[in-house]
Amino acid sequence: MTTQPDIAPLSYLIGRWSGDGIGIYPTIDDFAYSEEVTFVAPPGKPFLKYTQMTWRAGDHPDAGTALHTESGFFRVGGAGRAEATMAQPTGIVEVYEGALDGQSLRLETTTVARTSTAKEVVSVERRIDVEGDALTYEMWMGAVGQPHQLHLKALLHRE
Amino acid sequence: MTTQPDIAPLSYLIGRWSGDGIGIYPTIDDFAYSEEVTFVAPPGKPFLKYTQMTWRAGDHPDAGTALHTESGFFRVGGAGRAEATMAQPTGIVEVYEGALDGQSLRLETTTVARTSTAKEVVSVERRIDVEGDALTYEMWMGAVGQPHQLHLKALLHRE
Numbered sequence: 001m002t003t004q005p006d007i008a009p010l011s012y013l014i015g016r017w018s019g020d021g022i023g024i025y026p027t028i029d030d031f032a033y034s035e036e037v038t039f040v041a042p043p044g045k046p047f048l049k050y051t052q053m054t055w056r057a058g059d060h061p062d063a064g065t066a067l068h069t070e071s072g073f074f075r076v077g078g079a080g081r082a083e084a085t086m087a088q089p090t091g092i093v094e095v096y097e098g099a100l101d102g103q104s105l106r107l108e109t110t111t112v113a114r115t116s117t118a119k120e121v122v123s124v125e126r127r128i129d130v131e132g133d134a135l136t137y138e139m140w141m142g143a144v145g146q147p148h149q150l151h152l153k154a155l156l157h158r159e
Numbered sequence: 160m161t162t163q164p165d166i167a168p169l170s171y172l173i174g175r176w177s178g179d180g181i182g183i184y185p186t187i188d189d190f191a192y193s194e195e196v197t198f199v200a201p202p203g204k205p206f207l208k209y210t211q212m213t214w215r216a217g218d219h220p221d222a223g224t225a226l227h228t229e230s231g232f233f234r235v236g237g238a239g240r241a242e243a244t245m246a247q248p249t250g251i252v253e254v255y256e257g258a259l260d261g262q263s264l265r266l267e268t269t270t271v272a273r274t275s276t277a278k279e280v281v282s283v284e285r286r287i288d289v290e291g292d293a294l295t296y297e298m299w300m301g302a303v304g305q306p307h308q309l310h311l312k313a314l315l316h317r318e
Binding site: 042043044045047049051065066069071072073075077078083085086087088089091092093094095096097110111113114115116117 | 201202203204206208210224225228230231232234236237242244245246247248250251252253254255256269270272273274275276
Protein backbone atom coordinates (compact mmCIF):
# COMPACT_ATOMS: atom_id res chain seq x y z
CA MET A 1 0.00 0.00 0.00
CA THR A 2 1.36 3.41 -0.92
CA THR A 3 0.36 6.60 0.79
CA GLN A 4 0.23 9.92 -1.01
CA PRO A 5 2.57 12.67 0.23
CA ASP A 6 -0.56 14.44 1.45
CA ILE A 7 -1.43 11.76 3.99
CA ALA A 8 2.15 10.92 5.07
CA PRO A 9 2.04 12.98 8.31
CA LEU A 10 -0.95 10.87 9.46
CA SER A 11 0.34 7.50 8.21
CA TYR A 12 1.43 6.50 11.74
CA LEU A 13 -2.28 5.94 12.46
CA ILE A 14 -2.77 3.32 9.71
CA GLY A 15 -3.78 -0.07 11.06
CA ARG A 16 -6.22 -1.86 13.31
CA TRP A 17 -6.20 -0.93 16.97
CA SER A 18 -8.00 -2.60 19.88
CA GLY A 19 -8.16 -2.17 23.61
CA ASP A 20 -10.24 -0.84 26.47
CA GLY A 21 -11.65 2.41 27.71
CA ILE A 22 -13.80 4.04 30.33
CA GLY A 23 -16.70 6.44 29.89
CA ILE A 24 -17.92 9.05 32.34
CA TYR A 25 -20.44 11.87 32.14
CA PRO A 26 -22.64 13.64 34.70
CA THR A 27 -25.85 12.41 33.05
CA ILE A 28 -24.98 8.68 32.92
CA ASP A 29 -23.43 5.89 35.01
CA ASP A 30 -19.71 5.29 34.48
CA PHE A 31 -19.02 2.43 32.09
CA ALA A 32 -16.16 0.31 30.76
CA TYR A 33 -15.84 -0.60 27.10
CA SER A 34 -13.78 -2.60 24.64
CA GLU A 35 -12.98 -0.94 21.35
CA GLU A 36 -11.76 -1.62 17.86
CA VAL A 37 -10.57 1.23 15.62
CA THR A 38 -9.29 1.06 12.05
CA PHE A 39 -7.50 3.66 9.98
CA VAL A 40 -7.24 2.55 6.35
CA ALA A 41 -5.34 4.40 3.60
CA PRO A 42 -7.00 3.80 0.22
CA PRO A 43 -4.18 3.69 -2.37
CA GLY A 44 -3.51 7.06 -3.97
CA LYS A 45 -6.02 8.99 -1.86
CA PRO A 46 -5.20 11.94 0.44
CA PHE A 47 -7.21 10.68 3.43
CA LEU A 48 -7.58 7.88 5.97
CA LYS A 49 -10.86 6.03 6.31
CA TYR A 50 -11.79 5.74 10.00
CA THR A 51 -14.14 3.22 11.61
CA GLN A 52 -14.79 2.57 15.28
CA MET A 53 -16.85 0.10 17.32
CA THR A 54 -17.21 -0.36 21.07
CA TRP A 55 -18.74 -3.06 23.26
CA ARG A 56 -19.71 -2.99 26.91
CA ALA A 57 -16.93 -4.51 29.02
CA GLY A 58 -16.28 -5.33 32.67
CA ASP A 59 -18.68 -7.30 34.88
CA HIS A 60 -21.78 -5.49 33.66
CA PRO A 61 -24.71 -7.86 32.96
CA ASP A 62 -24.77 -6.61 29.38
CA ALA A 63 -21.03 -7.15 28.82
CA GLY A 64 -20.32 -7.95 25.18
CA THR A 65 -23.24 -6.01 23.72
CA ALA A 66 -22.50 -3.34 21.12
CA LEU A 67 -22.33 0.20 22.50
CA HIS A 68 -21.24 2.76 19.95
CA THR A 69 -19.99 2.98 16.41
CA GLU A 70 -18.92 5.93 14.30
CA SER A 71 -17.18 6.48 10.97
CA GLY A 72 -15.43 9.18 9.04
CA PHE A 73 -12.24 10.42 7.49
CA PHE A 74 -8.97 12.02 8.61
CA ARG A 75 -6.88 14.28 6.40
CA VAL A 76 -3.99 16.69 6.59
CA GLY A 77 -5.03 20.32 6.68
CA GLY A 78 -1.70 22.01 5.99
CA ALA A 79 1.65 22.14 7.83
CA GLY A 80 1.09 20.90 11.38
CA ARG A 81 -2.67 20.79 10.91
CA ALA A 82 -5.19 17.98 10.56
CA GLU A 83 -8.90 17.72 9.82
CA ALA A 84 -11.53 15.04 10.34
CA THR A 85 -15.15 14.48 9.35
CA MET A 86 -17.34 12.11 11.34
CA ALA A 87 -20.85 10.73 11.17
CA GLN A 88 -22.60 9.35 14.25
CA PRO A 89 -25.55 6.92 14.29
CA THR A 90 -27.11 9.19 16.91
CA GLY A 91 -27.96 11.76 14.23
CA ILE A 92 -24.83 13.88 14.77
CA VAL A 93 -22.12 14.96 12.34
CA GLU A 94 -18.83 16.57 13.35
CA VAL A 95 -16.19 18.63 11.54
CA TYR A 96 -12.84 18.73 13.32
CA GLU A 97 -9.69 20.79 12.88
CA GLY A 98 -6.56 21.03 14.98
CA ALA A 99 -2.85 20.60 15.51
CA LEU A 100 -0.75 17.61 14.48
CA ASP A 101 2.59 17.55 16.28
CA GLY A 102 4.55 14.39 15.45
CA GLN A 103 2.24 11.57 16.60
CA SER A 104 0.16 13.82 18.82
CA LEU A 105 -3.16 14.99 17.43
CA ARG A 106 -5.45 17.61 19.01
CA LEU A 107 -8.77 17.98 17.20
CA GLU A 108 -11.69 20.20 18.14
CA THR A 109 -15.04 20.50 16.44
CA THR A 110 -15.56 23.58 14.31
CA THR A 111 -19.09 22.35 13.55
CA VAL A 112 -21.44 19.93 15.30
CA ALA A 113 -24.78 19.50 13.51
CA ARG A 114 -27.69 17.13 14.03
CA THR A 115 -31.00 15.78 12.85
CA SER A 116 -34.17 16.99 14.52
CA THR A 117 -34.47 13.80 16.65
CA ALA A 118 -30.85 13.86 17.93
CA LYS A 119 -29.66 14.93 21.36
CA GLU A 120 -27.82 18.23 21.61
CA VAL A 121 -24.03 18.01 21.31
CA VAL A 122 -22.23 21.38 21.41
CA SER A 123 -18.51 20.58 21.37
CA VAL A 124 -16.26 17.55 20.96
CA GLU A 125 -12.51 17.40 21.38
CA ARG A 126 -10.26 14.42 20.61
CA ARG A 127 -6.71 14.08 21.90
CA ILE A 128 -5.01 11.14 20.20
CA ASP A 129 -1.42 10.12 21.00
CA VAL A 130 0.55 7.25 19.52
CA GLU A 131 3.77 5.93 21.01
CA GLY A 132 5.12 2.77 19.43
CA ASP A 133 2.21 0.36 19.18
CA ALA A 134 0.11 2.10 21.84
CA LEU A 135 -2.62 4.60 21.01
CA THR A 136 -4.18 6.57 23.84
CA TYR A 137 -7.02 8.99 23.42
CA GLU A 138 -9.28 11.24 25.39
CA MET A 139 -12.61 12.46 24.08
CA TRP A 140 -14.02 15.60 25.71
CA MET A 141 -17.58 16.67 25.08
CA GLY A 142 -20.07 19.41 25.90
CA ALA A 143 -23.58 18.00 25.45
CA VAL A 144 -27.16 17.92 26.80
CA GLY A 145 -26.64 21.10 28.84
CA GLN A 146 -23.35 19.96 30.43
CA PRO A 147 -20.09 21.92 30.11
CA HIS A 148 -17.23 20.62 27.94
CA GLN A 149 -15.54 17.84 29.94
CA LEU A 150 -13.83 14.46 29.76
CA HIS A 151 -16.19 11.76 28.45
CA LEU A 152 -14.00 8.88 27.19
CA LYS A 153 -10.45 7.71 27.85
CA ALA A 154 -8.93 4.60 26.25
CA LEU A 155 -5.72 2.71 25.60
CA LEU A 156 -5.52 0.71 22.35
CA HIS A 157 -2.76 -1.44 20.88
CA ARG A 158 -1.94 -2.05 17.26
CA GLU A 159 -3.09 -5.55 16.24
CA MET B 160 -29.79 -10.79 12.37
CA THR B 161 -32.79 -9.11 13.99
CA THR B 162 -33.80 -5.53 13.38
CA GLN B 163 -35.36 -3.34 16.03
CA PRO B 164 -38.88 -2.04 15.39
CA ASP B 165 -37.31 1.38 15.04
CA ILE B 166 -35.34 0.46 11.95
CA ALA B 167 -37.97 -1.82 10.37
CA PRO B 168 -39.25 0.77 7.85
CA LEU B 169 -35.71 1.02 6.42
CA SER B 170 -34.87 -2.70 6.56
CA TYR B 171 -35.56 -3.11 2.82
CA LEU B 172 -32.21 -1.37 2.28
CA ILE B 173 -30.17 -3.96 4.21
CA GLY B 174 -27.61 -5.76 2.07
CA ARG B 175 -24.79 -5.25 -0.38
CA TRP B 176 -25.61 -3.50 -3.65
CA SER B 177 -23.44 -3.07 -6.73
CA GLY B 178 -23.86 -1.60 -10.17
CA ASP B 179 -23.04 1.36 -12.36
CA GLY B 180 -23.70 5.06 -12.53
CA ILE B 181 -22.98 8.24 -14.41
CA GLY B 182 -21.77 11.57 -13.10
CA ILE B 183 -22.35 15.00 -14.61
CA TYR B 184 -21.73 18.53 -13.41
CA PRO B 185 -21.05 21.83 -15.20
CA THR B 186 -17.55 22.11 -13.70
CA ILE B 187 -16.27 18.63 -14.70
CA ASP B 188 -16.27 16.15 -17.60
CA ASP B 189 -19.03 13.54 -17.58
CA PHE B 190 -17.87 10.22 -16.13
CA ALA B 191 -19.05 6.64 -15.68
CA TYR B 192 -18.51 4.71 -12.46
CA SER B 193 -18.97 1.33 -10.83
CA GLU B 194 -20.25 1.31 -7.27
CA GLU B 195 -20.63 -0.85 -4.21
CA VAL B 196 -22.97 0.16 -1.38
CA THR B 197 -23.66 -1.65 1.88
CA PHE B 198 -26.40 -1.11 4.44
CA VAL B 199 -25.73 -3.13 7.59
CA ALA B 200 -28.09 -3.44 10.58
CA PRO B 201 -26.08 -3.95 13.78
CA PRO B 202 -28.18 -6.27 16.01
CA GLY B 203 -30.41 -4.37 18.42
CA LYS B 204 -29.51 -0.91 17.13
CA PRO B 205 -31.95 1.65 15.68
CA PHE B 206 -29.84 2.54 12.63
CA LEU B 207 -28.24 1.21 9.46
CA LYS B 208 -24.53 1.57 8.88
CA TYR B 209 -23.90 2.87 5.35
CA THR B 210 -20.71 2.55 3.30
CA GLN B 211 -20.11 3.40 -0.34
CA MET B 212 -17.24 3.10 -2.81
CA THR B 213 -17.00 3.97 -6.50
CA TRP B 214 -14.46 3.24 -9.22
CA ARG B 215 -13.97 4.83 -12.62
CA ALA B 216 -15.67 2.72 -15.30
CA GLY B 217 -16.07 2.73 -19.07
CA ASP B 218 -13.19 3.02 -21.55
CA HIS B 219 -11.44 5.80 -19.63
CA PRO B 220 -7.65 5.26 -19.39
CA ASP B 221 -7.99 5.31 -15.58
CA ALA B 222 -10.82 2.71 -15.52
CA GLY B 223 -10.67 0.70 -12.29
CA THR B 224 -9.13 3.41 -10.12
CA ALA B 225 -10.95 4.41 -6.95
CA LEU B 226 -13.10 7.52 -7.30
CA HIS B 227 -15.17 8.29 -4.22
CA THR B 228 -16.05 6.82 -0.88
CA GLU B 229 -18.36 8.01 1.88
CA SER B 230 -19.83 6.60 5.08
CA GLY B 231 -22.59 7.29 7.53
CA PHE B 232 -25.81 6.13 9.09
CA PHE B 233 -29.50 5.99 8.20
CA ARG B 234 -32.30 6.06 10.78
CA VAL B 235 -36.03 6.48 11.03
CA GLY B 236 -37.11 9.97 12.03
CA GLY B 237 -40.76 9.34 12.88
CA ALA B 238 -43.78 8.18 10.88
CA GLY B 239 -42.94 8.47 7.19
CA ARG B 240 -39.68 10.25 7.91
CA ALA B 241 -36.02 9.26 7.68
CA GLU B 242 -32.71 10.83 8.62
CA ALA B 243 -29.12 10.25 7.59
CA THR B 244 -25.69 11.46 8.67
CA MET B 245 -22.74 11.28 6.30
CA ALA B 246 -19.03 12.01 6.37
CA GLN B 247 -17.09 12.70 3.19
CA PRO B 248 -13.31 12.35 2.72
CA THR B 249 -13.42 15.72 0.96
CA GLY B 250 -13.85 17.47 4.32
CA ILE B 251 -17.66 17.65 4.13
CA VAL B 252 -20.33 16.39 6.54
CA GLU B 253 -24.03 16.19 5.74
CA VAL B 254 -27.20 15.93 7.83
CA TYR B 255 -30.23 14.71 5.88
CA GLU B 256 -33.95 14.55 6.60
CA GLY B 257 -36.86 13.65 4.40
CA ALA B 258 -39.80 11.48 3.48
CA LEU B 259 -39.88 7.69 3.46
CA ASP B 260 -42.82 6.34 1.44
CA GLY B 261 -42.69 2.54 1.21
CA GLN B 262 -39.36 1.85 -0.49
CA SER B 263 -38.99 5.37 -1.83
CA LEU B 264 -36.71 7.70 0.10
CA ARG B 265 -36.30 11.46 -0.50
CA LEU B 266 -33.56 13.02 1.62
CA GLU B 267 -32.38 16.62 1.56
CA THR B 268 -29.58 18.17 3.55
CA THR B 269 -30.61 20.31 6.49
CA THR B 270 -26.91 21.01 7.17
CA VAL B 271 -23.80 20.82 5.03
CA ALA B 272 -20.61 21.75 6.89
CA ARG B 273 -16.95 21.56 5.96
CA THR B 274 -13.35 21.93 6.99
CA SER B 275 -11.45 25.06 6.00
CA THR B 276 -9.67 23.27 3.11
CA ALA B 277 -12.85 21.73 1.59
CA LYS B 278 -14.72 22.90 -1.49
CA GLU B 279 -18.05 24.61 -0.97
CA VAL B 280 -21.10 22.33 -1.05
CA VAL B 281 -24.41 24.09 -0.35
CA SER B 282 -27.11 21.45 -0.84
CA VAL B 283 -27.35 17.72 -1.47
CA GLU B 284 -30.47 15.72 -2.24
CA ARG B 285 -30.70 11.93 -2.50
CA ARG B 286 -33.62 10.12 -4.14
CA ILE B 287 -33.32 6.38 -3.47
CA ASP B 288 -35.87 3.88 -4.81
CA VAL B 289 -35.88 0.11 -4.35
CA GLU B 290 -38.01 -2.23 -6.43
CA GLY B 291 -37.30 -5.91 -5.90
CA ASP B 292 -33.54 -6.35 -6.10
CA ALA B 293 -32.95 -3.10 -7.98
CA LEU B 294 -31.91 0.12 -6.27
CA THR B 295 -31.89 3.31 -8.30
CA TYR B 296 -30.75 6.63 -6.98
CA GLU B 297 -30.21 10.19 -8.04
CA MET B 298 -27.96 12.57 -6.19
CA TRP B 299 -28.57 16.28 -6.74
CA MET B 300 -26.10 18.87 -5.55
CA GLY B 301 -25.54 22.61 -5.38
CA ALA B 302 -21.80 23.24 -5.04
CA VAL B 303 -18.86 25.47 -6.08
CA GLY B 304 -21.19 28.29 -7.17
CA GLN B 305 -23.47 26.07 -9.29
CA PRO B 306 -27.23 25.80 -8.70
CA HIS B 307 -28.75 22.62 -7.23
CA GLN B 308 -28.86 20.07 -10.07
CA LEU B 309 -28.46 16.40 -10.97
CA HIS B 310 -24.93 15.14 -10.27
CA LEU B 311 -25.13 11.32 -10.05
CA LYS B 312 -27.54 8.68 -11.29
CA ALA B 313 -27.03 4.94 -10.76
CA LEU B 314 -28.67 1.53 -10.91
CA LEU B 315 -27.49 -1.07 -8.39
CA HIS B 316 -28.55 -4.67 -7.81
CA ARG B 317 -28.61 -6.62 -4.57
CA GLU B 318 -25.70 -9.06 -4.49
